[in-house]
Amino acid sequence: xxxxxxxxxxxxxxxxxxxxxxxxxxxxxxxxxxxxxxxxxxxxxxxxxxxxxxxxxxxxxxxxxxxxxxxxxxxxxxxxxxx
Amino acid sequence: xxxxxxxxxxxxxxxxxxxxxxxxxxxxxxxxxxxxxxxxxxxxxxxxxxxxxxxxxxxxxxxxxxxxxxxxxxxxxxxxxxxxxxxxxxxxxxxxxxxxxxxxxxxxxxxxxxxxxxxxxxxxxxxxxxxxxxxxxxxxxxxxxxxxxxxxxxxxxxxxxxxxxxxxxxxxxxxxxxxxxxxxxxxxxxxxxxxxxxxxxxxxxxxxxxxxxxxxxxxxxxxxxxxxxxxxxxxxxxxxxxxxxxxxxxxxxxxxxxxxxxxxxxxxxxxxxxxxxxxxxxxxxxxxxxxxxxxxxxxxxxxxxxxxxxxxxxxxxxxxxxxxxxxxxxxxxxxxxxxxxxxxxxxxxxxxxxxxxxxxxxxxxxxxxxxxxxxxxxxxxxxxxxxxxxxxxxxxxxxxxxxxxxxxxxxxxxxxxxxxxxxxxxxxxxxxxxxxxxxxxxxxxxxxxxxxxxxxxxxxxxxxxxxxxxxxxxxxxxxxxxxxxxxxxxxxxxxxxxxxxxxxxxxxxxxxxxxxxxxxxxxxxxxxxxxxxxxxxxxxxxxxxxx
Numbered sequence: 001x002x003x004x005x006x007x008x009x010x011x012x013x014x015x016x017x018x019x020x021x022x023x024x025x026x027x028x029x030x031x032x033x034x035x036x037x038x039x040x041x042x043x044x045x046x047x048x049x050x051x052x053x054x055x056x057x058x059x060x061x062x063x064x065x066x067x068x069x070x071x072x073x074x075x076x077x078x079x080x081x082x083x
Numbered sequence: 084x085x086x087x088x089x090x091x092x093x094x095x096x097x098x099x100x101x102x103x104x105x106x107x108x109x110x111x112x113x114x115x116x117x118x119x120x121x122x123x124x125x126x127x128x129x130x131x132x133x134x135x136x137x138x139x140x141x142x143x144x145x146x147x148x149x150x151x152x153x154x155x156x157x158x159x160x161x162x163x164x165x166x167x168x169x170x171x172x173x174x175x176x177x178x179x180x181x182x183x184x185x186x187x188x189x190x191x192x193x194x195x196x197x198x199x200x201x202x203x204x205x206x207x208x209x210x211x212x213x214x215x216x217x218x219x220x221x222x223x224x225x226x227x228x229x230x231x232x233x234x235x236x237x238x239x240x241x242x243x244x245x246x247x248x249x250x251x252x253x254x255x256x257x258x259x260x261x262x263x264x265x266x267x268x269x270x271x272x273x274x275x276x277x278x279x280x281x282x283x284x285x286x287x288x289x290x291x292x293x294x295x296x297x298x299x300x301x302x303x304x305x306x307x308x309x310x311x312x313x314x315x316x317x318x319x320x321x322x323x324x325x326x327x328x329x330x331x332x333x334x335x336x337x338x339x340x341x342x343x344x345x346x347x348x349x350x351x352x353x354x355x356x357x358x359x360x361x362x363x364x365x366x367x368x369x370x371x372x373x374x375x376x377x378x379x380x381x382x383x384x385x386x387x388x389x390x391x392x393x394x395x396x397x398x399x400x401x402x403x404x405x406x407x408x409x410x411x412x413x414x415x416x417x418x419x420x421x422x423x424x425x426x427x428x429x430x431x432x433x434x435x436x437x438x439x440x441x442x443x444x445x446x447x448x449x450x451x452x453x454x455x456x457x458x459x460x461x462x463x464x465x466x467x468x469x470x471x472x473x474x475x476x477x478x479x480x481x482x483x484x485x486x487x488x489x490x491x492x493x494x495x496x497x498x499x500x501x502x503x504x505x506x507x508x509x510x511x512x513x514x515x516x517x518x519x520x521x522x523x524x525x526x527x528x529x530x531x532x533x534x535x536x537x538x539x540x541x542x543x544x545x546x547x548x549x550x551x552x553x554x555x556x557x558x559x560x561x562x563x564x565x566x567x568x569x570x571x572x573x574x575x576x577x578x579x580x581x582x583x584x585x586x587x588x589x590x591x592x593x594x595x596x597x598x599x600x601x602x603x604x605x606x607x608x609x610x611x612x613x614x615x616x617x618x619x620x621x622x623x624x625x626x627x628x629x630x
Contacts, residue, residue, distance in 0.1 A: 020430040020531075021423075028534030031552050035591040042594050 086191035089118040090168030090244065094160030095178045096125040100135055102179045102287060107139050107146075109181035109285075115188035118174075120146045121167040126154040158255040165244075165252050172203075174241045175262060179287045181210070182239065186283035190241050193279050201243045201273035202266065204236035205283040206603070216285065220506055221611065224600035225276040226514040228458070228561045231312055231325075232335045233511040234263040239284035242269050257311045259304025264311035271319060280604055305332060312337075323457055331503060334510045336565060339450065339457035347384040347452055347524075348432025349375065352415070352424035353442040355394035360445075360474065360571055366398055367571065368442040373405050381452035384438075387411045389428040422536035422545040425520070429527070429535055436460075437530050439546075441521040445569040447472075454566045455524035458512070465558025466525040466550055468518025469566030470509070476500040479570045481509045482562040483517040483547060486607055489589050489596035491517060491547045494609040505609050513562045515601050516554055520546025522568050529558065543580045544588050551592045 091110060095103065110120050120143075122136055133150070140148045149163055165173065172194070176182060190203055209218040222235055229235050240262060250268040257264035270276055305327060312325035312335055322341050328334035353368040360370060372386055386406050390399065392414065399412055413431045415424050429437050436459055438452065448454070451469065458467040471480035478498045483491050495502060495509060503510045520536070523546065533552040536545045550560050589596070598604075605612055 017427070017430045021426055024426050024430070024531065024535040025538060026534070027532070028537045028539075028552075031533055031555070032537060032539065032591055035552075035555060039590060039592070039594055 086115065086117060087172050087194055088170035089115075089172050089174050089187050089190070089241070090170035091118055091120045091174045091176050092123075092161060092164035092168060093120065093176045093178055094123050094125055094157050094164060095127060095132065095136065096154070096157075096160070097127050097129060098132055098178045099289075100129070100131045102289075103132060103135055105181055106176070106178060107135070109184070110146075110176070111143060112184045113182065113187045114185055115191055117170075117191075118145060118187055119168070119170060121164040122146065122148045123160040123163045123167070124148065124150045125156070125160040126151055156255070156258055158253045158258050158261050161253045161261065165247065168244055171244060172241050173244050173247055174239060176239070176284075177286075179289055180238065181285045181287070183281075183283040183285070185281075186239060189279055189281055189283060190239070193277050197275055197277050200275045200277045201246050202269050202275075203241040203277045203279060205239045205279040206281055206605075207238045207284040207286055208282050210285045210287045212288070219282055219605070219611065221280070221282075221603035221605040222278060222506075223514070223603060224278045225270075226601060227270070228464075228512040228514050228559070229508075230267065230270065231315065231321075231337060231512065233333060233507065234260070234266075234308065235506065235511075236266060236278075237262070238286055240266060242266070243273075246272060257307045257314075259301055260307035260311045263308055264314065267311060267315040268318075271315070308333075308335060321457075321461065328510065331507055331510055334507050337457070337512065339453040341453055341456060343460070344381070344383055344453075345435035345456065345460070346433065347381065347436045347438050347456065348429070348434030348527075349384055349386045349438040349440055350389065350425055350428035350432060351386065351440045351442050352389040352421060352428065353394060354391045355398050356442065358443070358571060366401070368394075369398065369401055369405065371440065371442050371444050372402055372410075374444075374446040376406055376409070378446045378449050379452055380449045381456070384452060385409050385411060385432060385434060387413060387428040387432045388442075389413045389415050389424045392416050418541075420538055420541040422538045422540055425545075426535040426538070429530060435527055436524055437527050438524045439520050439522070441570070443571040444471075444522060445571070447567040447569060448565060451566045451568065452524075454563055458561045458563055459524045459526055461561075463557070463559050464561055465529050465553030465556070466518060466523050467561045467563055467566075468523050469562070469568055470564050471519065471521060471568050471570040472500060474569060474571055478502065478509070479572055480519045480521065481564070482513060482515040482601075483519065483550075484602045484608060485516060485596040485599040486602070489593045490585065491544070491588075491596070492608055493519070505606065505611070508609065510564050512564065513601070515550075515560050515562055516596065516599055517547045517550035518560055518562055520549065521570055521572070522566070523549075525549075525553075529553065529556075532556070539587065540584065543584050548588060548591065551595055554595060555592075 124133060124136055136148045139146045147167055149167060193203055194200055206222055207220050208216050210216055246269050253261045254264055309325050309327050316323050316325060323337040324340050326336050326338060328336060351368060351371060356367050357364055358367055368388060386409050388402060390412055403410055411431060413427055415427055425439055436456060455467050458464055473479045477500060478495045480493050482494045484494050485491050495504060533556060537548050540548050
């Protein structure tokens with residue numbers, strides 16, 4: 001950050017004001033980025049929770065499928081000789 | 084894990100027996116079992132009351148009855164009930180009202196979710212003589228500023244017994260408003276306050292109750308309300324005097340009595356726009372500055388006008404003529420950026436308080452700066468806004484709420500000036516997530532800490548974004564109904580909102596705005612939703628084998 005090069009009070013005041021404005025901009029940036037990061041982290045957590053729920057559901061369905069197939073085959077086999 | 088025990092405190096006096104029976108039935112029907120009912124009969128003359136109380140005590144060991152030797156009034160009876168209580172939490176139930184069957188269960192769940200809670204309150208409705216439910220009161224989450232001008236938490240109130248005993252229980256000086264006084268004293272020390280947004284209390288409208296008879300039924304109660312607020316103001320060092328709105332029962336006002344009057348920098352960005360005001364073309368900024376100078380009673384202020392290059396020298400000369408030594412003219416060049424103009428004005432002022440003002444405003448109330456300073460000086464308050472009216476008198480701004488998945492909107496925008504709002508919330512001070520930047524006071528220290536207005540919002544939402552930054556930093560935003568200005572809106576900037584502005588706002592603040600804590604799930608822009616009657620009385624969903 002450059003120091004004012006002149007001793008003129010008006011120029012110094014102007015420079016101070018400019019630096020204060022820049023300070024505001026940077027502080028705003030910090031808070032905004034922090035908020036955006038928090039928001040994104042929340043979205044990631046929500047998506048991960050959703051994914052985990054779906055994976056759990058898929059696992060349960062898959063675990064049921066062999067049982068269902070076995071039942072169906074057993075039924076068919078049972079009916080076969082009788083039919 | 085077992086839940087807390089509730090001690091239900093109920094002073095009884097001359098209660099109609101059918102009403103008393105309904106009250107007792109509603110307690111016995113609670114789905115949550117760990118409660119005790121502390122009944123104190125304040126010498127009722129009707130023997131049937133005593134018989135009913137004795138029978139209730141015989142039938143259920145959780146019901147305990149004490150009969151006073153002489154009539155002492157509601158505070159004495161409530162204090163006796165408090166002395167009987169052994170539960171961790173106290174629930175206040177009037178002798179003629181009833182509880183929803185899920186009341187204690189849902190409050191216990193809220194306590195389980197927030198173990199450090201010291202005070203809880205729920206939504207409520209009224210029951211008329213025919214037993215019909217009406218007048219639901221859907222409340223906001225904890226709003227300290229509202230609590231000073233309206234006893235909005237009212238029923239059902241549940242307080243931690245240890246804290247109630249620490250603050251000394253009920254105070255006879257505030258007979259009639261003893262609940263309000265107690266809640267104020269408890270919340271001054273509470274670690275956390277929780278709102279349960281369900282109607283769990285039914286307030287019976289009897290001619291002799293405040294719910295039915297209004298101010299005429301209990302005039303002393305409304306007077307006691309003023310004293311309760313005043314005592315709270317003195318305890319907390321708020322420089323104000325409480326008074327009662329005689330036209331609207333239950334509405335109170337704070338008049339500033341400032342002991343310190345910090346310098347205020349009024350920042351007004353302007354493009355020197357000319358517009359018709361009351362059928363006369365005026366330079367808006369001149370009109371605005373003239374109204375400030377002529378009507379304001381506050382003394383220590385400066386006016387920092389940030390002028391575009393397009394503003395002529397004659398306008399600047401007239402502004403100097405109107406405001407004299409108070410005026411600072413700060414030039415602004417470059418593309419339009421409302422936020423950058425606000426920030427430029429702020430850094431050129433030296434007031435401890437910043438008052439951000441559009442150039443299309445006109446002051447109505449003379450003590451507007453005093454009022455804004457009163458609120459902006461309170462600990463935890465980040466910004467204060469006022470009630471703004473369009474030229475025709477309709478409401479332009481009375482606070483900002485977030486609906487439709489986090490989009491901001493002005494509550495009651497376009498409603499008649501006389502509209503006092505849902506549960507009088509236009510007339511009482513209140514907390515919101517945001518107020519408009521058209522007239523907003525904020526302490527300079529806070530403004531600088533959060534980086535002022537974001538220049539990434541050059542046109543719209545910069546004020547909302549600023550308030551949300553404050554909220555994210557733990558500050559409160561206040562709406563003051565008695566700071567009134569005219570806003571000749573839409574002349575100072577475009578009102579069209581771009582999609583990218585919406586996306587940027589939501590990208591930053593959706594976790595805060597998705598559920599506005601100062602609204603209620605049953606309200607939309609301050610009005611009860613059409614669906615709310617269907618959700619109003621519903622029971623908690625249960626599986627068939629449960630109860």
